[in-house]
Amino acid sequence: MSIRIMRRFTFCAGHRLVGHEGKCQNLHGHNYVLEVYVTGKEQDAVGRILDFKQLKNRCKDWIDENWDHTFVLWDQDQNGLDAIRSSEPHRVYEMDSNPTAENMAKHFLEDVCPKILGDSGAEAYKVRLWESEETYAEVELD
Numbered sequence: 786m787s788i789r790i791m792r793r794f795t796f797c798a799g800h801r802l803v804g805h806e807g808k809c810q811n812l813h814g815h816n817y818v819l820e821v822y823v824t825g826k827e828q829d830a831v832g833r834i835l836d837f838k839q840l841k842n843r844c845k846d847w848i849d850e851n852w853d854h855t856f857v858l859w860d861q862d863q864n865g866l867d868a869i870r871s872s873e874p875h876r877v878y879e880m881d882s883n884p885t886a887e888n889m890a891k892h893f894l895e896d897v898c899p900k901i902l903g904d905s906g907a908e909a910y911k912v913r914l915w916e917s918e919e920t921y922a923e924v925e926l927d
């Protein structure tokens with residue numbers, strides 16, 4: 786048997802997709818919804834895999850500090866980075882890949898979750914990132 790929990794987060798961010806054939810090659814923003822799915826080997830004495838509040842605080846702190854009200858840009862997108870950095874104040878989060886919903890979800894699951902949940906006894910196994918009410922990308926550990 787496996788037990789899973791999930792918490793949902795919302796944040797606003799700007800980005801653009803280098804090489805995209807349509808409008809998304811331009812700087813624009815989204816009201817993102819991030820769902821973080823977590824599992825754990827054991828329930829604690831209270832019956833929890835991980836306290837929802839712990840999950841909330843650990844993820845929300847990272848999102849607030851790194852993605853919320855930030856431009857998420859590819860580190861190869863020099864022209865985009867220069868444009869955002871020419872405004873004051875600004876917030877930029879550099880990715881090592883184009884900031885598609887797929888790549889942002891992958892980065893959060895593979896790179897961020899191990900750091901923020903590392904000592905919690907729980908592990909994120911799936912992340913779903915909604916870019917709009919109609920579209921999401923989902924990544925799951927094999």
Ligand SMILES: Nc1nc2c(c(=O)[nH]1)N=C([C@H](O)[C@H](O)COP(=O)(O)OP(=O)(O)OP(=O)(O)O)CN2
Nearest residue numbers: 802805807808809813815884885886887916920922
């Ligand atoms: N597989 C992916 N495709 C696209 C992504 C993505 O992250 N993964 N992102 C975008 C853009 O960021 C964009 O904001 C969404 O574009 P699109 O769905 O084309 O926009 P609309 O449906 O709103 O277009 P309308 O013509 O206004 O209906 C693109 N693709």
